[in-house]
Amino acid sequence: MSAEDERYMQMALKLAKRGVGGVEPNPIVGCVIVKRERVIGQGWHKEFGGPHAEIRALEDCKKLRVNPRDGTMYVTLEPCCHEGKTGPCTEAIIDAGLRKAVVATIDPSAYASGKGIDLLREAGIEVQTGVCEREAKLLNAPFIKFATIGKCWVILKWAQSLDGKLAYAEKTDQKQWISNEQSRKDAHKLRRRAQAILVGINTVIADDPLLTPRPSKGKKPIRIVLDSSLRIPIRCKLMRTTKKSPVIVYTSESAVQANPKVAESIRKKGVEVLIYPDAEGRSNLQFLLDEISKRGVQQLLVEGGPSVLASFLVEQLADEVCVYIAPKIFGSSGSAEISRSLADLAYIVGLEHVDVKRIGDNVRLTGLTRKALSEVSVV
DSSP, rough: OHOOOOOHHHHHHHHHHTTTTTTSOOOOOOOEEEETTTTEEEEEOSSSSSSOOOHHHHHHHHTTOOOTTTTTEESSSSSOOSSSOOHHHHHHHTTTTOOOESSSSSSSSSSSTTHHHHHHHHHHHHHOOOOOOOHHHHHHHHHHHHHHHHOEEEEEEEEEOOSSSEEEEESSSSOSSSSSHHHHHHHHHHHHHHHHHEEHHHHHHHOOOOOOSSSSSTOOOEEEEEOOOOOOTTTTTHHHHHTTTOEEEEEHHHHHOOHHHHHHHHHHTTTTTEEEETTTTTTTHHHHHHHHTTTTTOOOEEEEOOHHHHHHHHTTSSSEEEEEEOOOOOOEEEEEHHHHGGGGOSSOEEEEEEEHHHHHTTTEEEEEEEHHHHHTTTT
């Protein structure tokens, strides 16, 4: 890998990040076209169902009135060679007469897995792979995990005070936020990434959330409630908005048997009642992840309280953690202590590829678990 190759691929990776929150569950891709040591076209996958990064970069060449023939394309993921919501990018690349394609990483999907690269080589285009491969895999870790093992990527998100409190102890008629407005807007980017958002029943009863991304940008994630006793209020916002975005109540077999009329009234609201078997030795959360993965959920955002968040950590099901920390010390004025719920954690959760960003007077800390990194082969 030359310094020049790395420089242009880093440009492509930076472009790719602009698509976060818009393209999922499609991969995040950026593309740069270079000719005679000059960038003549740039593009990124902007929205789900829209033109891919390679097509947008070629269109950029046209706008600049530059012929890309004999140029070099730098792209963060193997170009597609199948017909989906858009045409195959390999055809467009071949038709454009590019001399070389530099690809950061292979697309592990069944319809790709090197097929796109083979087609380019068969057409006489030189292809180089592995430039900035680690960064490219990290950028598309959720997509790669789902494509390789068929399991969804689990993101845990919460806001807390400096002393680890997730809520105010006193309840008032007015909503009291821990994080600031900028952090709350930032958190909606996570919701736009996800195909499903999960909370526990206590969160629904206490906050009556909608669990929708704002602005939605066309995203309609499945909203999941962990409710082992079927306590969900029939008039809550989730129940009243099932036509806008689907809702799943995840409950136990025994709860449905004990409350068949309640289960039926929930179903009549258009809510799916998903039942986990009352069997020892199997994780109910793992059963849920298996079920939603079968339905094509690539990323699950968990926004529950301390006990729900801790359950995912204790069972080693988390892939990514995002915490918003506010400059507040609650003491006895705070409740929902994350540390108490994590008392059963028998191992240290170490995060890697940690990013710390200041958002107003808040701090956002994000990182990936080692389990996640091993599943996408970047450990």
